[in-house]
Amino acid sequence: MKNILLIYTGGTIGMQQESNNSLSPFNFDSILTAFPELKNCGVKLNHLSTKKSIDSSDMQSGNWIEIAKMIEENYSAYDSFIILHGTDTMSYTASALSFMLDGLNKAVILTGSQIPIGARRTDAKENLITAIEIAASDKISEVCIYFEDKLFRGNRTVKVNSEHFEAFESPHFPALAVVGINIKYNAYRLRSRDEKQLSISEKMDTDIVILKLFPGITEKVIHAIINSSQNIILESYGSGNSSSNKDFISILKTAIESGKIIVNCSQCLRGSVKQGQYESSSELEKIGVISAMDMTTETAITKLMYLKGKALETEDIKSKFKLSLRGEISN
Numbered sequence: 001m002k003n004i005l006l007i008y009t010g011g012t013i014g015m016q017q018e019s020n021n022s023l024s025p026f027n028f029d030s031i032l033t034a035f036p037e038l039k040n041c042g043v044k045l046n047h048l049s050t051k052k053s054i055d056s057s058d059m060q061s062g063n064w065i066e067i068a069k070m071i072e073e074n075y076s077a078y079d080s081f082i083i084l085h086g087t088d089t090m091s092y093t094a095s096a097l098s099f100m101l102d103g104l105n106k107a108v109i110l111t112g113s114q115i116p117i118g119a120r121r122t123d124a125k126e127n128l129i130t131a132i133e134i135a136a137s138d139k140i141s142e143v144c145i146y147f148e149d150k151l152f153r154g155n156r157t158v159k160v161n162s163e164h165f166e167a168f169e170s171p172h173f174p175a176l177a178v179v180g181i182n183i184k185y186n187a188y189r190l191r192s193r194d195e196k197q198l199s200i201s202e203k204m205d206t207d208i209v210i211l212k213l214f215p216g217i218t219e220k221v222i223h224a225i226i227n228s229s230q231n232i233i234l235e236s237y238g239s240g241n242s243s244s245n246k247d248f249i250s251i252l253k254t255a256i257e258s259g260k261i262i263v264n265c266s267q268c269l270r271g272s273v274k275q276g277q278y279e280s281s282s283e284l285e286k287i288g289v290i291s292a293m294d295m296t297t298e299t300a301i302t303k304l305m306y307l308k309g310k311a312l313e314t315e316d317i318k319s320k321f322k323l324s325l326r327g328e329i330s331n
């Protein structure tokens with residue numbers, strides 16, 4: 001029988017309704033009470049909770065470190081791990097953990113729900129029970145999100161819907177498994193086992209800003225955002241295009257020359273950044289803006305936090321950022 005550790009962090013799945021009708025995180029007992037079948041689900045299931053059960057909109061890098069440490073401390077005792085998490089920042093946590101858990105060769109599957117587990121029409125039971133079945137399958141050795149019939153590589157996901165049960169998409173990478181009557185794994189896409197020992201990164205550098213372009217953005221705002229951090233994610237248009245205005249390019253150029261890192265992510269959900277495809281992005285390439293290619297903004301942010309946390313030289317960070325470290329970018 002497989003040994004699985006369930007880590008409860010909070011989120012809608014375990015929430016209860018307050019007197020003012022709002023939902024707030026409750027403890028893990030609420031899950032066991034609402035879903036007693038968990039005790040007999042064909043695997044040996046133990047559970048731990050993080051220090052505080054939170055709405056995932058309160059997630060910080062310290063919470064990721066807490067979860068990573070819980071996995072590290074229990075790594076040899078379990079075959080795989082399930083993390084119960086709110087949906088709002090699940091893609092950020094999955095991306096962050098994929099980098100922080102170096103040498104991972106077991107499944108770490110995040111799941112949650114859109115409706116609390118105690119409610120009649122909940123999606124939590126199906127999500128949780130299938131996540132357990134996948135975690136017990138021995139097929140997965142990476143950080144994933146399982147949600148509404150699909151298993152995704154965690155660092156490829158984006159939350160796209162706050163209303164429907166299909167809350168997540170993986171816009172640049174196919175699902176690792178699709179669930180119907182049978183679970184169909186996409187064997188060719190699964191990450192192969194890493195023979196390294198697990199080691200975790202306990203430092204994430206959160207000094208990052210996002211500069212989201214929009215027609216009419218003022219120079220004052222651009223200056224203020226760029227001056228506020230060493231690491232800038234530029235959310236550009238389409239295939240990585242920005243204004244070709246000389247003053248704008250010169251602000252970015254000066255920032256890069258002073259040692260700042262600027263990464264180009266697209267505001268589009270699908271398609272890749274291709275600097276140089278249009279004249280409006282060829283200047284970005286020339287001045288040393290780094291293309292995030294088909295990485296999501298969630299992944300670009302957490303990858304930069306991870307690499308900066310390692311205190312590497314700027315040039316080393318830039319070259320590592322362009323590589324696929326955990327399958328987060330298409331080659």
Ligand code: ASP
Pocket residue numbers: 010011012013054055056057085086087088089112113114
């Ligand atoms: N606000 C909730 C959270 O992210 C939403 C959810 O779990 O679906 O914790």
